[in-house]
Amino acid sequence: GEDVEQSLFLSVREGDSSVINCTYTDSSSTYLYWYKQEPGAGLQLLTYIFSNMDMKQDQRLTVLLNKKDKHLSLRIADTQTGDSAIYFCAERTGGSYIPTFGRGTSLIVHP
Amino acid sequence: SQTIHQWPATLVQPVGSPLSLECTVEGTSNPNLYWYRQAAGRGLQLLFYSVGIGQISSEVPQNLSASRPQDRQFILSSKKLLLSDSGFYLCAWSDYTANYGYTFGSGTRLTVV
Numbered sequence: 040g041e042d043v044e045q046s047l048f049l050s051v052r053e054g055d056s057s058v059i060n061c062t063y064t065d066s067s068s069t070y071l072y073w074y075k076q077e078p079g080a081g082l083q084l085l086t087y088i089f090s091n092m093d094m095k096q097d098q099r100l101t102v103l104l105n106k107k108d109k110h111l112s113l114r115i116a117d118t119q120t121g122d123s124a125i126y127f128c129a130e131r132t133g134g135s136y137i138p139t140f141g142r143g144t145s146l147i148v149h150p
Numbered sequence: 151s152q153t154i155h156q157w158p159a160t161l162v163q164p165v166g167s168p169l170s171l172e173c174t175v176e177g178t179s180n181p182n183l184y185w186y187r188q189a190a191g192r193g194l195q196l197l198f199y200s201v202g203i204g205q206i207s208s209e210v211p212q213n214l215s216a217s218r219p220q221d222r223q224f225i226l227s228s229k230k231l232l233l234s235d236s237g238f239y240l241c242a243w244s245d246y247t248a249n250y251g252y253t254f255g256s257g258t259r260l261t262v263v
Contacts, residue, residue, distance in 0.1 A: 072251050081156075081240055081254035082194075089249075125192065136182055136201070136248045137209075140194040 043141035045128055050147045057115040059144045061128030064109065068130040071104065072138065073113045076125045085113070085126075115146075123148045152177035156241045156255030163262055169214075169228040171258050173241030176222065181243040183224040184252065185216055188238040200224060201246070236262045 042064045051057045063071075069090045074082040088095045088102045088111070095102045101114040111130075115122055125145050129138040156173045163169060175181050185197040196209045198216035206216050213232055217225045224241060241255040 070249060070251075074254075079257070079259070081256045082242075082252075084251040084253065087251050127194070131248070136244065137196060137199065138248075138252065143192045 043128055043130055043139050045126075045141035045144045047142065048145050048147065050149065051118050053118060053120060053148050053150050055118055057113075057118045057122065057146055057148075059113045059115075059126050059128075059146065061111040061113075061141055062109055063111065063128075063130045063139075065130065065132060065139075066109065067132045067134075068109070069133040070131050070138075071102075071111050072129040073100075073102065073111075074127040074129065074140075076127065076143070078124075082127060118146075118148050120148050120150070122146060152243075152253065154241065154243055154253055154255045156258060158258060159256065160259045161261070163231050163260065165233055165262055166230050169226070169231050169235070169260070171226040171239055171241075171260075173224040173226075173255055174222055175243045178243070178245065179221060180246060181222065182246060182248060183218060184242040184244075185224065185226050186240040186242065186254075188240060188257075190237075194240070197226070231262045233262050236260055 044062045072087045073085045075085050076082045099116045103112045125143040127143045128141040131138040153176045182201050184199045187195045200206050200218045214228050239258045242252040244252045
């Protein structure tokens with residue numbers, strides 16, 4: 040079955056860039072997403088990328104997709120303390136409504 | 151604009167009691183609706199999804215059931231709660247393509263005691 044892997048923790052200094060990585064196993068993944076979850080809250084969609092794209096930029100966020108290696112990354116420029124949260128990678132194929140989520144990467148931003 | 155409402159925000163229930171969690175979506179029609187549970191280990195487990203009124207797909211056999219009595223209403227129920235039902239329950243919706251992602255509600259923290 041499909042699998043999505045993420046490292047569990049990432050610690051960065053305020054003002055640095057954060058890079059959160061994700062790998063997936065399903066080569067037919069067509070839609071990939073990044074979500075942010077703050078404590079006690081639901082998941083917030085940050086951005087998405089389609090498999091026919093290599094990169095997508097949205098303000099401080101840059102998503103890179105390497106389809107050959109089945110690797111997705113989320114770069115947050117100028118990381119702020121408000122960016123501290125859990126970040127989830129998710130993917131799905133075109134034939135299903137159902138995404139597969141990773142277990143989330145806890146981003147800790149310290150002064 | 152579309153909004154999703156989920157309630158209650160927190161719930162403490164004794165073992166063996168019934169459960170009803172409600173989720174409604176506004177500003178769209180014929181959404182796909184989803185119930186997830188997030189345990190302490192952070193992983194998201196899909197419980198049920200629905201692509202239309204009365205159409206429920208169950209992903210995991212368990213002590214829970216779901217219903218969709220109206221187009222934009224999704225209800226998660228249990229007749230008798232177990233301790234293992236404790237967790238953070240999230241409702242979500244997408245359009246029928248789901249291409250542009252899923253919008254989640256704010257979640258219900260359920261503690262079964």
